[in-house]
Amino acid sequence: MNIPIEEIKKELESRLPDVKLRLIGNSLLIENADDLPRVALFLKESPKFLLDYLSSVTGADYLTFLESVYHFYSMAKKHGPVTLRVRVTSHHPKIPSLAPVYRSAELQEREAYDTFGIIYEGHPDLRRLFMWEEFQGYPLRKDYEQEDAEVLEVSDIAWLEARGIKIPAEMKEKAKALYAAGQRAVAHKPEKPRP
Amino acid sequence: MTVFGWGILKGLWVTLKNFLTSYFRKPDEGGIFTVQYPEEREKEIENFRNFPFLVYDGTPEKIRCVACGICERECPPKCIHIEMELDGTGKPARKPAVFDIDHALCMNCGMCEDVCPFDSIFMDHVFEVTAPERAEGLVRHKETLLKPNEYFQKIRPVAASIIDQKRKAAEEKKKAASAPQGPQ
Amino acid sequence: MTNIAETKNTDAGQTLEVNFGPQHPSTHGVFRMTVQLEGEKIRGLKPVFGYLHRNHEQIAENLPYAAIMPYTDRLDYVNALSNNFGYALTIEKLAAIEVPERAEYIRVIMAELARIVNHVAVIGFMLNDLGAFFTPLLYAFRERERILDLFEEVTGSRLMNNYFRFGGVKRDLTGQNLAAIRKIVSRFPAFLKEFEALLTKNEILCMRCQNIGILSAEAATNAGITGPVLRASGVNYDIRKVDGYSIYNRFDFKIPLGQKGDVYDRFYVRLLEIRESLKILDQALAAIPTGEIMNKKSLPMLKMPRNLKPPAGEAYGRVESPKGELGFYVVSDGTPQPWRYHVRAPSLINLTLLEEMCLGQKIADAIIILGSIDIVLGETDR
Numbered sequence: 001m002n003i004p005i006e007e008i009k010k011e012l013e014s015r016l017p018d019v020k021l022r023l024i025g026n027s028l029l030i031e032n033a034d035d036l037p038r039v040a041l042f043l044k045e046s047p048k049f050l051l052d053y054l055s056s057v058t059g060a061d062y063l064t065f066l067e068s069v070y071h072f073y074s075m076a077k078k079h080g081p082v083t084l085r086v087r088v089t090s091h092h093p094k095i096p097s098l099a100p101v102y103r104s105a106e107l108q109e110r111e112a113y114d115t116f117g118i119i120y121e122g123h124p125d126l127r128r129l130f131m132w133e134e135f136q137g138y139p140l141r142k143d144y145e146q147e148d149a150e151v152l153e154v155s156d157i158a159w160l161e162a163r164g165i166k167i168p169a170e171m172k173e174k175a176k177a178l179y180a181a182g183q184r185a186v187a188h189k190p191e192k193p194r195p
Numbered sequence: 196m197t198v199f200g201w202g203i204l205k206g207l208w209v210t211l212k213n214f215l216t217s218y219f220r221k222p223d224e225g226g227i228f229t230v231q232y233p234e235e236r237e238k239e240i241e242n243f244r245n246f247p248f249l250v251y252d253g254t255p256e257k258i259r260c261v262a263c264g265i266c267e268r269e270c271p272p273k274c275i276h277i278e279m280e281l282d283g284t285g286k287p288a289r290k291p292a293v294f295d296i297d298h299a300l301c302m303n304c305g306m307c308e309d310v311c312p313f314d315s316i317f318m319d320h321v322f323e324v325t326a327p328e329r330a331e332g333l334v335r336h337k338e339t340l341l342k343p344n345e346y347f348q349k350i351r352p353v354a355a356s357i358i359d360q361k362r363k364a365a366e367e368k369k370k371a372a373s374a375p376q377g378p379q
Numbered sequence: 380m381t382n383i384a385e386t387k388n389t390d391a392g393q394t395l396e397v398n399f400g401p402q403h404p405s406t407h408g409v410f411r412m413t414v415q416l417e418g419e420k421i422r423g424l425k426p427v428f429g430y431l432h433r434n435h436e437q438i439a440e441n442l443p444y445a446a447i448m449p450y451t452d453r454l455d456y457v458n459a460l461s462n463n464f465g466y467a468l469t470i471e472k473l474a475a476i477e478v479p480e481r482a483e484y485i486r487v488i489m490a491e492l493a494r495i496v497n498h499v500a501v502i503g504f505m506l507n508d509l510g511a512f513f514t515p516l517l518y519a520f521r522e523r524e525r526i527l528d529l530f531e532e533v534t535g536s537r538l539m540n541n542y543f544r545f546g547g548v549k550r551d552l553t554g555q556n557l558a559a560i561r562k563i564v565s566r567f568p569a570f571l572k573e574f575e576a577l578l579t580k581n582e583i584l585c586m587r588c589q590n591i592g593i594l595s596a597e598a599a600t601n602a603g604i605t606g607p608v609l610r611a612s613g614v615n616y617d618i619r620k621v622d623g624y625s626i627y628n629r630f631d632f633k634i635p636l637g638q639k640g641d642v643y644d645r646f647y648v649r650l651l652e653i654r655e656s657l658k659i660l661d662q663a664l665a666a667i668p669t670g671e672i673m674n675k676k677s678l679p680m681l682k683m684p685r686n687l688k689p690p691a692g693e694a695y696g697r698v699e700s701p702k703g704e705l706g707f708y709v710v711s712d713g714t715p716q717p718w719r720y721h722v723r724a725p726s727l728i729n730l731t732l733l734e735e736m737c738l739g740q741k742i743a744d745a746i747i748i749l750g751s752i753d754i755v756l757g758e759t760d761r
Contacts, residue, residue, distance in 0.1 A: 025692060052600050053616075056695065056723040058708050069708070071695055075600050075616045081695060104603020107731055115436075130429035130760060140437055202580035209577045210514060228521070240528075242550070244535035269684060271446040304449035304541050309549075310682055318535070 001079040003049065008082055011049075016042060027069070027083030033095045036086055037122075040101055043072060043082065050076045054102040059112035061090075061141045066118055068095055088118065090141070097123040115140040134159060137184075151185035153178060241351050244305045244318035246298055249340045250347050258341065259315035261289035266307035266316055274300035275307065294337040298324055314358050320350050394422050401430045405508045405746045408756030412733075412745075419741045424734045428727070431760040439720040444470055445545065445684035447720070452539040454722060455758045457500055458493035460530075461700035463543040468624060469696030469707040470545050474689035476677055481670040482547035483626045488560065488663050489533075489542065490625075490698075491656040492526050495567070497701035498607075498649040498656075499523050505646060505750040506578070509587060515577060522563075522570050529559050544681065546674030557664065564660050571653065579647070588643040592736040592748035595640060602731045606703030607652060608752055611637030611644035618699035629666075630659045645751040652701075685715045702726055702753050722761055726754040 005026055012021060012028075019039060020031040030036055043051045051072040060067045065087045073080030086095050097120035098105040109120045110129040117138035120126055128135060134155060137144055152160075154175050157167050178185060213225065220226035230237055251258045262279040280292035307316050319342075326332025348355040399412040406412070409430035415423035435454065439447045451466045452459035464486060471478065478486075500523060503516030527537040533556050534542040534549070542549055552560075578584055594604070599612045609616060617634045619627040635651035637644030673681075680687050689711045697706035703725025710719040729752050737745045 027693075054603055055697070055704060056706050056708060056721070058719075058721045058723075060710060060719040071706070071708075075614055078616070078621045083695070102603065103598070103601045103731055104728055106602075107727055111727075128429075130432040132429070139434065200582060202582045202585070206577045206581050209573055213518070240531050242533070242535045243531055269443075269446065271442055271449055302449060303536065303539065305535060306446060306449065306684075310684065312682065 003079050003082060005082070008043070008049070011046070012039060012042065015046075024085065027085055029085045029087065033086045033088055036084070037096050037098065037101060039084065040070075040072075040098055044101065049079075049082070050074050051080065051082055052076055053080075054098065054104045055081070057098070057105050057108035057112060059116035059118050059140070061116060063142055065089055066093055066116055066141075068112060068118055070098070090117070093118045094121055095119070096121050097126075099123050114138075117141065145184070145186045148185045151175075151178075153185055239320055239350070241353060243320050244308075245303055245322050246301055246319055246324060246335075247296060247307055247316050247340070248319040248321075248342045249294065249337070250315055250317060250344055251341055252344050255341050258290060259313055260291055260294065261313055261315075262287075262291035262294075263312070265310050265312065269306050269310045271304060271306060272300045272302055274298075291337060294340060296335050296340060298326075298333040298335055299329055314362065317347060317351070317354070393417070399745075406749065407504065407754055408759075410749075410754065410756055410759070412749075414742065414745065416742060419743075421737050421740055421742060421745055424737050424745065426730055426733055428760055431756040433761065435722065435761040436720050439717060441716060443684045443715040444687050444689070444717065445680065447717075448543065449539065449541045451722075452541055453757055454724070454761060455700060455702065455705070455726070455755050456538060457755055458497040458701055459538055459540045460489045460493040460542060461497075461698060461705060463540065464490050464625075465696060465698040465700065465705045465707050467543040467545055468698060469694050469709050470687075470689070472696050473692065473694035473709055473711055474545065474687065476546045477674055478547055478625075479671050479674060480668050481551075482672045482674075484663050484667040485548050485552055485672065486543065486625055487627065487630075488552075488660060488667070489548075491659050491663070492529070492560070492563075494656045494701045495653050496523055496526050498653050501701075501750075501753045502574075502578075502646060502649055505747065505753075506584075508746050508750040509584065515574070518570075518574065518577070522567065525563050525566075529556065529563065532556060532559070544673065544677070545687065546677035546680070547672045551672045557667070560660070561664060564657055564664065567653075567657055571650070575650065579650075585643065587744075588646065588747065588751075589641055590639070591642045591740060591744050592751065593639060593641045594732060594736055598732060598735070599640070603728045604703070604732065606699070606701070606725055606729065606753075607648045608645055608703070608729055610634065611648045612640030613637060618697060618704055622697070624696075624698065630662050632656075632659050642747050642751040645753075649753075688713055688715055697723070700725060702755070702758070703729055705758075722758075724758040724761060726756075726759040730754060730759070 005023065005028060009021055009023060009028060012019060016035075016038060019035045022029040022031060030039060043049050051074045053073045053075045054070060055073050056071040058069045060069060066089070068086045070084045072082040072084070088095055093116075095118055097109055099109060099120070100122060106124070107129065109123055110126060112118050113120060113126055114128040114130055115138060127133065131139070136155070137147070152167065152171050152175050157172060157175055160167060217226050222228035249258060249260055262277050264277050267275040267277045274297040276293065276295040277291050278293035279287045280290045282288040303318070305318050308318050344355070348359075394415045394417050397414050397416055399406060399414055401409040401411045411427040411430065413425045413427065414421055435450060438450060448463060448466060451462040454462045470476070499519040503519035506515040507513060530540060531537050533552060534540040594608065594612045596612045596614045599609050600614060605616070613636055615634055615636055618624070620634060632655045635648050635655065637648050691711055691713045693708070693710040695706060695708045697704050704723065705725055706723030708719070708721040708723065709717050712718040733749070733752070736748050740748070
């Protein structure tokens with residue numbers, strides 16, 4: 001069964017009056033990211049909704065802001081979904097983590113951090129999930145540029161030399177020049193744009 | 196019975212039964228169903244889709260493909276490469292000069308067959324496709340991809356008959372539309 | 380396979396950190412766990428993901444909606460039809476496409492066959508991990524082969540089916556196909572009886588699987604665990620009954636629940652779910668109507684996939700895949716390509732509590748616990 005989102009909004013506005021909410025489509029946008037844990041805890045423990053199952057935590061990039069979307073369901077009362085959103089900018093991408101409240105957010109927030117760079121404060125172990133630890137960049141952001149696999153960067157050379165692999169001098173010079181210019185090794189775009 | 200070990204004994208009885216009856220039963224009923232490939236082959240299933248092939252009617256010159264490029268655009272892993280043939284004056288002659296499919300990328304999804312408006316590319320049954328090395332060997336060119344309509348009818352009779360009927364009906368309509376009008 | 384990384388002196392003794400490396404025959408794919416051992420007992424466990432990361436979500440941002448369907452096959456590659464189902468459901472929600480009756484029945488038949496295919500393979504592989512070297516697995520695969528042959532006749536491929544389309548299915552089921560499904564369904568109970576005689580009361584299985592890897596219902600709900608793992612812990616939550624998507628609320632079937640939440644319960648719940656799937660198949664085969672298999676309005680979309688431009692908005696569609704809740708979150712901006720595409724993978728989220736379940740157990744039990752959670756790396760890493 002679906003819960004009408006206006007009912008949730010009304011209940012939240014009456015119980016937590018200082019939380020600013022906005023209705024977007026079929027979901028609620030929490031204007032201030034710091035209110036998120038309070039809202040989630042309220043929805044989890046309120047006897048009317050009992051939303052005890054956090055199904056999905058996703059990130060999304062909308063060019064001017066990054067968004068974190070949450071889908072809640074209730075296993076006790078078998079209703080849902082309730083969609084919540086939080087928006088941040090890519091300069092200050094900090095959102096309080098829901099991992100202390102819902103364990104299911106643990107791995108999914110790590111994935112959102114890995115692919116979008118959204119930093120979840122209060123997460124017990126926020127590190128990259130799919131990419132290796134030293135990877136730089138956030139692949140699913142819209143402004144991510146594909147790295148060129150054949151051109152080494154200064155950090156790559158340091159990693160390789162620490163493991164005893166010799167690098168030819170000209171590759172080291174190229175890497176230092178890139179680093180001095182503040183650029184990354186970017187792959188060439190294909191000549192014909194995709195239709 | 197609650198003897199400890201009875202479950203294991205029952206299990207051993209099941210395996211013994213399976214072992215002994217495998218000598219007598221037919222392959223479908225519990226007998227030995229191993230197909231000694233490559234001496235024996237399994238029956239070919241009509242709808243099996245593997246790599247694509249191009250159809251021609253009659254001679255390899257009468258290729259159905261007009262190099263429109265729709266399959267090239269719709270292919271999800273982008274494994275098709277087509278170049279239109281230009282006739283003497285530089286105008287496009289509706290035939291492909293180059294039609295390459297990279298079998299290393301092709302994922303046998305069948306989207307090229309779904310979207311082709313000219314019934315010219317279909318999914319083949321051939322799966323024994325090998326090459327000595329990956330980059331050049333697995334790119335198949337137009338010559339290997341061209342197969343006659345009779346081959347299509349042989350491997351996929353039901354689909355081929357539907358396509359043939361459609362094409363015949365379209366031919367009849369075209370002939371009727373362009374036939375000289377009799378005395379009114 | 381197992382790398383000795385470092386030894387640590389702790390108050391309780393020395394712990395040895397061992398790598399259950401990505402290459403391991405029992406980790407169901409390229410999955411790595413770093414395990415801290417004290418003798419044979421596990422004192423800490425950390426899973427490491429990403430060895431099969433293929434960037435599925437970013438590939439999909441550059442493709443029209445219909446072209447993503449073959450890629451969804453490769454998420455949970457053991458039963459590709461459930462993934463197709465979830466994706467088709469989500470896009471039909473997004474673009475408000477209706478599905479004709481016969482197509483709905485065909486979808487349910489295919490989804491339940493995929494469920495049987497998966498559960499039979501999982502039970503077989505779990506028993507392989509236990510040491511029953513291939514016997515139950517090959518008995519199970521004998522039956523599975525019949526279903527895969529049917530998939531080949533209908534969809535064109537044994538595993539990577541690419542069968543569902545938005546608004547219906549690609550190819551109709553002929554009378555011959557329906558007869559083949561009826562034959563499969565009529566033979567399965569005899570096989571299940573034999574399988575149960577082999578396994579259910581087997582003392583070795585009971586002693587190794589009972590009271591191992593116990594998961595409580597509250598921990599499972601909080602950690603977002605779904606599927607047979609959740610139901611073995613006693614929580615009655617099956618998306619086919621809760622959401623009633625497609626036409627599942629027309630069929631009469633029960634939800635098997637476990638009591639203790641240990642490995643034996645998870646194995647037995649899957650066995651019982653195969654029986655329930657057979658019941659659904661019986662009812663669907665008896666009631667399947669004649670008709671068209673594809674919504675008339677979306678037939679031209681098969682030839683021109685780029686014409687499907689759903690209105691700007693988002694949709695979250697979920698199905699009960701045999702591994703848990705498979706959800707697809709799609710955001711559309713009015714163009715033929717999605718703006719954001721995310722897969723909520725049950726295999727990844729079911730691994731949240733792996734450490735809790737394995738602490739204090741022996742290392743051989745960790746393998747069985749992993750086998751009972753039923754992961755497939757295509758889904759975990761996407």
